[in-house]
Amino acid sequence: MWPSIGTCAVQVLRRVGCEVVFDERQTCCGQPAFNTGYRTDARRLAKRFIEIFEDGGADAIVSPSGSCTAMVHHFQELFADDEGWRQRAVRVAERTHEFGSFLVNIMGVEDVGAYFSGRVTWHDACHGLRDLHIRAEPRLLIARTRGVELVEMENSEACCGFGGTFSVKFPEISVAILDSKIEAIEKANVTAVISADASCLMQIGGRLTRKRSPVRVMHLAELLAAQE
């Protein structure tokens, strides 16, 4: 749905000197099934993920999503009764990094040579923030982007209300939570809201366009790929 996230992430990674490969067999980490309680289905996709990424032999597995990355780190819970698979899950998780965190903590880069003109604010996606403890990294990366004015919105760490199937099981609650987020974004008076999870961007962006707001949503990778 958002091919530019992948394309931009690859561009930025190459710009900072990474050799990037994409295994076309990959599909999904299985998080939707896991979070809805269908662990058998989740296990099937998790095993497939582990097998594919064991193959590649890459030094690091980088995902432009905090929640997908967090799911890979949760894989081991699916194999509590299967020590062999559990260990394979742990080893794959050790190599799996969220995009922004990878740039700052593994590559040691804060300035990726990006340029973007506008006032922006950062939305902390819950899994990135509270499962992976990523807080400073994206803010550093954005702050080092030329032309950008980064402002902190009110309650930037508050959930956007997406929550996977929660967003369609309880749409009214989900949207009530979302509207508090939208209010904070509007108050921040920005041109774009940046996050690193397509699901939050879909939730926030979907409401912004529905309300015909001029604020656009952008993935961190899209911002960092932008140049003069």
Place this chain on the structure above:
Amino acid sequence: MELQTSETFAQNAREALVDPQLRGALRNLADTFGDRRRMAIATIDDWEDLRERARRIKAETLAGLDVYLEAFADNAERAGAQLHWACDAGQARAIVIQILREKDAQLVVKSKSMTTEELHLNAALEEVGFFPVETDLGEWIIQLANETPSHIVVPAIHKSKKQIAELFSSKLGIAPTDDVDVLTGTARNFLRKRFADADVGISGVNFGVAQTGTLLILENEGNVRLTTSLPRTHIAIMGIEKIIPRLVDLDVFLKLLPRSGTGQQLTAYQSLITGIKRSVDDEGPEELHIVIMDNGRSRMLGHPVTRQSLACIRCGACLNACPVYQKIGGHAYGSVYPGPIGAIITPQLNGIEKARQLPFASSLCGACREVCPVKIDIPELLLHLRAEIKEGTASGTAGEHGPIKRKFLERLVFRLYAFAWSSQWRYELGIKIARLAQRPVVRHGSLGKMGRLMSLLAPPLASWTDWRDAPAVANRSFRDEWREVNRPGRNV
């Protein structure tokens, strides 16, 4: 007021969301309690270390709970208390009624206790002719209004000052006023007399110390002190999980609980009660009955994931931090314990079938886990219960049952997704089909509000698009682009 149940959670929540009174009452909850809590924990040098110590103490206690319970009972008995053991709520109620009858109690006062709420004790007592008076201001308001608490710590949080003024005016016959001093003064005058006349005082318990048989109860209004010391008989009711091993452990929990619950460095009163009064001049009751209740708790002990549920010290911080609770308040959960902690313990206490919506009523944002003073991994527990509901595989936390066989369509969709997405060609075919299927409804690269037909064909999609635009499947996917740029010939 009609009581809401967990079974109608979705409907309850919808009603709560459009209740302007409730929205007003909840608006400042997160800010007020969140800010107070943040300021209070800033006075502790190493909050994280303190949380970790609390988690370890609770884990240690729960691992040897039988031993600690026995030690607690022995030491409490040695100090003059009489111990009663109740397997379930019915037994606990019967024990209390028996004591009240023996004492021929004319007037019973009660301090705030979630455990007695769990027993629906007041209703049970009223049925047999005892009319306990709630003495905590918030609980008393709730009792006057004939409602149930909507928060673990601040039971009347859903009520505005105006509503309370109207309630006092209609029930107590005072002149209508919104002067807080007059309102609290009215409550004080009414309640003070009751303490002096009461035959029996009923309280909950915050901590039971195994080493000494001591009960610790925290409060701010002084009503617990009066409830537990003025009447000749004191009945204290506690769940089996309230035990901590040593008196010195209070050093940890007394720092954590008030800061997490009300954002105070310490509550105004801490009553440490060890047995009965020892001499005629001594203060305190002549009889102390301690009712220790299981009521589904020992089931939670059986599995390392669910065992965490018993570490809860009922501070309510997870409610205040929860984006869902902040929007719908406590009553919508239809259970004694609302919010994130309610969503995990209600299905375990009351049966997973009746409360099956609650573990799904969370965006899994993790704010609850972040504020929990004893580091309960609430999201992990929610996921565990979701798996239990869908697959019945997690080990026996809510009694014997298989998966709850509902939502056949949802089950099928997830099975199909796992099947299709576990092969590259099926995945790519799926994307192509989606691209075709969306064609009639895509406008400018996104899906807007659906018509009636689509709502029937794809209800979850309509649930989304009723409120939010949905991005369309792109005409060229990332992998299309990748192939063009990085191939031909090789996979990489």
